[in-house]
Amino acid sequence: QVQLVQSGAEVKKPGASVKVSCKASGYTFTSYDINWVRQATGQGLEWMGWMNPNSGNTGYAQKFQGRVTMTRNTSISTAYMELSSLRSEDTAVYYCARGSYGDDYWGQGTLVTVSS
Amino acid sequence: EIVLTQSPGTLSLSPGERATLSCRASQSVSSSYLAWYQQKPGQAPRLLIYGASSRATGIPDRFSGSGSGTDFTLTISRLEPEDFAVYYCQQYGSSPITFGGGTKVEIK
Numbered sequence: 001q002v003q004l005v006q007s008g009a010e011v012k013k014p015g016a017s018v019k020v021s022c023k024a025s026g027y028t029f030t031s032y033d034i035n036w037v038r039q040a041t042g043q044g045l046e047w048m049g050w051m052n053p054n055s056g057n058t059g060y061a062q063k064f065q066g067r068v069t070m071t072r073n074t075s076i077s078t079a080y081m082e083l084s085s086l087r088s089e090d091t092a093v094y095y096c097a098r099g100s101y102g103d104d105y106w107g108q109g110t111l112v113t114v115s116s
Numbered sequence: 117e118i119v120l121t122q123s124p125g126t127l128s129l130s131p132g133e134r135a136t137l138s139c140r141a142s143q144s145v146s147s148s149y150l151a152w153y154q155q156k157p158g159q160a161p162r163l164l165i166y167g168a169s170s171r172a173t174g175i176p177d178r179f180s181g182s183g184s185g186t187d188f189t190l191t192i193s194r195l196e197p198e199d200f201a202v203y204y205c206q207q208y209g210s211s212p213i214t215f216g217g218g219t220k221v222e223i224k
Binding site: 044101107109 | 172
C-alpha cells in the first residue's frame with residue numbers, strides 16, 4: 001500500500017534551518033510529484049512547492065522563494081524539504097503529499113516549532 | 117494567483133441532513149483541476165474529490181462534487197457522524213496551487 005512516512009518533530013531556534021524527510025513506499029517514487037503543504041495551528045492549508053522526483057525539477061511558492069529547497073534521494077525513495085532562516089511564524093505542521101489528480105496520499109505530518 | 121473563497125465558514129447540521137459547501141475561484145480553474153479534502157483534528161487531509169467531480173478511491177458515494185469555471189460545490193447527501201470535519205477545496209491547475217480557507221461542518 002502507498003505510504004509516505006515523515007521524519008519526527010523538530011524544535012528550532014529563530015534563524016536556524018530545518019530539513020524534513022518524506023519516505024515513500026508502495027509505488028514507484030519517480031512516477032509522481034511530491035508537494036509540500038504546511039498548516040499552522042488552527043489555520044488552513046498552505047502550499048509551499050512541488051518537486052518532480054524523476055527530474056529533480058522544483059517549483060516554489062513565491063512566499064518561500066529563497067528560503068525553501070526541495071530535494072530527493074531516489075535510491076531510498078525519499079524527498080526532503082529544507083526551510084531556512086526560520087522565524088516564529090514558520091511554526092506549523094509540514095506535510096508531504098503525492099501529487100496525482102489532487103494529492104491522493106499524504107504523510108502523517110511533521111511539527112516544526114520555532115522558538116527561542 | 118487563483119484565490120479560492122469557501123462558504124459558509126461553518127455549517128451546523130444534524131446527522132442525516134444534506135450538506136452543501138461552496139468554493140468560488142477568482143478566475144477560471146483550468147480543466148476543472150479542482151479537488152476537495154476532508155480534514156479531522158490531528159489528521160492529514162484526505163482527498164475526497166478530484167477533477168471537480170470524480171470521487172477518489174474508497175470515498176463513499178454520499179460525497180459528490182460538481183461545478184466548472186469559477187463555481188464549485190461539494191455535496192454530502194446524508195451526513196454520517198464521521199463526516200463532521202473541516203473541508204477544503206484546492207485548485208491544482210495553475211501555479212501556485214491554492215487552497216480555500218475551509219468550511220467546518222459541525223454537529224447542530
